[in-house]
Amino acid sequence: MTIFSRRGFLAASAAAIAAAQMPRFAFAQAAPIALSATTRTLDINGRAATVFGLSGPGGQGLTFDPGQRFRVDLTNNLDVPTIVHWHGQIPPNAQDGAPNTVPLMAPGETRSYDYETRPGTFWMHAHVPTHEMRLLAAPLIVRTPEDLTADRQEVVLFLHDFSFKAPEEVLEEIATGGAGHGDASPAPNMSSTAMGNMPGMDHGAMPTGSGEGAMGGMPMGNMPDMGGMMGMDGMAMDLNDYNWDAYLANDRTLSDPDVVQVERGGRIRLRVINAAAATVFWIDTGAAQARLIAVDGDSVQPISGTRFGLAMAQRMDFEIDLPNESGAWPILALREGARERTGLILATPGAEVPRIDGLAENDAPAFDTDLSQEARLVALHPLLERPVDRSQMIMLGGSMQPYAWTINGAAWGRHQPIPARAGERVSLMFHNMSMMGHPMHLHGHVFQVVGLNGRRVSGALRDTVYVPPMAMVEIAVDAGEAARWMLHCHHMPHMASGMMTEFSVEASA
Numbered sequence: 001m002t003i004f005s006r007r008g009f010l011a012a013s014a015a016a017i018a019a020a021q022m023p024r025f026a027f028a029q030a031a032p033i034a035l036s037a038t039t040r041t042l043d044i045n046g047r048a049a050t051v052f053g054l055s056g057p058g059g060q061g062l063t064f065d066p067g068q069r070f071r072v073d074l075t076n077n078l079d080v081p082t083i084v085h086w087h088g089q090i091p092p093n094a095q096d097g098a099p100n101t102v103p104l105m106a107p108g109e110t111r112s113y114d115y116e117t118r119p120g121t122f123w124m125h126a127h128v129p130t131h132e133m134r135l136l137a138a139p140l141i142v143r144t145p146e147d148l149t150a151d152r153q154e155v156v157l158f159l160h161d162f163s164f165k166a167p168e169e170v171l172e173e174i175a176t177g178g179a180g181h182g183d184a185s186p187a188p189n190m191s192s193t194a195m196g197n198m199p200g201m202d203h204g205a206m207p208t209g210s211g212e213g214a215m216g217g218m219p220m221g222n223m224p225d226m227g228g229m230m231g232m233d234g235m236a237m238d239l240n241d242y243n244w245d246a247y248l249a250n251d252r253t254l255s256d257p258d259v260v261q262v263e264r265g266g267r268i269r270l271r272v273i274n275a276a277a278a279t280v281f282w283i284d285t286g287a288a289q290a291r292l293i294a295v296d297g298d299s300v301q302p303i304s305g306t307r308f309g310l311a312m313a314q315r316m317d318f319e320i321d322l323p324n325e326s327g328a329w330p331i332l333a334l335r336e337g338a339r340e341r342t343g344l345i346l347a348t349p350g351a352e353v354p355r356i357d358g359l360a361e362n363d364a365p366a367f368d369t370d371l372s373q374e375a376r377l378v379a380l381h382p383l384l385e386r387p388v389d390r391s392q393m394i395m396l397g398g399s400m401q402p403y404a405w406t407i408n409g410a411a412w413g414r415h416q417p418i419p420a421r422a423g424e425r426v427s428l429m430f431h432n433m434s435m436m437g438h439p440m441h442l443h444g445h446v447f448q449v450v451g452l453n454g455r456r457v458s459g460a461l462r463d464t465v466y467v468p469p470m471a472m473v474e475i476a477v478d479a480g481e482a483a484r485w486m487l488h489c490h491h492m493p494h495m496a497s498g499m500m501t502e503f504s505v506e507a508s509a
Contacts, residue, residue: 249344
């Protein structure tokens with residue numbers, strides 16, 4: 001989806017620039033934006049699919065100008081209870097949209113939100129796994145003053161994985177081995193109601209210790225459907241645990257891609273959001289050389305290249321300078337460990353748009369198993385240097401058989417929260433003892449990556465960090481509002497099977 005053409009963006013933004021220079025309280029007088037959780041119909045490879053969505057005044061998603069408050073009235077127009085989380089934003093805890101702190105929204109209910117936005121590329125999504133898997137998600141973009149004055153066109157690439165089957169059926173197949181990884185123990189109760197209210201889940205099949213299920217009983221081979229690859233001293237990594245029916249870019253496949261009109265010699269700011277439930281993508285810009293300028297909404301020292309990995313829930317912002325000539329430039333998202341791909345096409349007026357097959361000739365590689373990409377990221381505005389007040393090791397465990405995933409040896413409902421006090425500098429060390437990668441997301445906070453497999457780094461500011469199999473990632477975070485903040489894996493089947501805990505912040509003494 002394109003937000004504005006380059007010159008049209010500048011003309012349309014003159015009033016917004018003036019408004020951005022006004023005191024922030026001026027925006028508080030504006031009427032709230034109406035946002036609706038609703039159903040919609042997509043054409044996916046010639047087949048109609050009814051999915052969920054988050055519809056605002058301009059369609060799917062919301063865009064805010066600099067200094068504009070997040071004043072939103074959200075109405076649940078679905079026939080089921082749901083809840084929406086503002087991923088990467090830092091609202092008051094009561095407005096975070098997490099089911100551990102507030103009840104789900106009833107059908108027909110409207111809730112009001114009002115907080116100060118932080119600029120960057122973000123997104124919003126249901127915090128019920130089955131609803132997010134039904135595409136109840138959309139971009140949430142907050143512009144900077146530079147965005148309003150820069151001579152560049154903004155383009156959003158919003159990625160999904162999709163199944164025509166009901167999410168409950170997908171989760172059942174994954175948990176019981178019906179998705180291609182053989183027989184398994186009985187699955188936990190994965191009903192929609194249970195996953196909307198995690199403490200009500202049945203954890204009878206869950207491991208009870210960090211060692212159980214982390215390595216023992218793990219299928220080490222014979223899993224071609226799962227995208228298993230050899231690595232980590234010959235052990236099998238499980239890259240994908242479900243083969244989805246389609247992979248979407250802005251709600252479309254490559255059989256009918258989103259074609260974004262661009263200008264010869266134009267500069268593009270490409271905002272890429274991985275909203276997939278369970279798919280890591282490589283972002284491949286092909287002949288269009290890109291500069292990575294931000295991750296998870298925060299600026300990094302620019303890195304040039306044409307291929308970058310993006311885990312679930314993460315975002316990347318790129319600048320692309322197009323040649324001063326007519327042409328078409330595909331921007332592709334390649335499924336990790338497999339041939340499937342999706343994407344959009346940047347094309348000048350009248351240019352011939354190539355047809356691109358949804359299957360590449362070769363499998364894409366595994367993503368960042370050695371954390372080499374993460375090691376290259378350096379925050380432009382890092383956290384202030386200060387002593388660490390509290391350190392915590394967080395063990396990530398689980399297996400494909402039985403399909404169960406844990407934090408510190410326990411699943412949601414049996415978890416021990418991660419403690420902190422407001423204002424403390426906290427070091428969290430994620431140690432992944434499983435053979436799947438885990439994108440770990442912390443609500444209500446921005447953290448900095450400061451350690452990779454025991455090596456100190458001054459890494460990116462993030463809200464979601466990918467922890468590869470058998471790897472260690474350390475983050476530093478300044479504990480914020482005294483409240484219960486969710487900390488979980490953003491791989492939806494992992495979260496649905498219990499891979500979630502809380503970062504429990506107490507008031508300072």
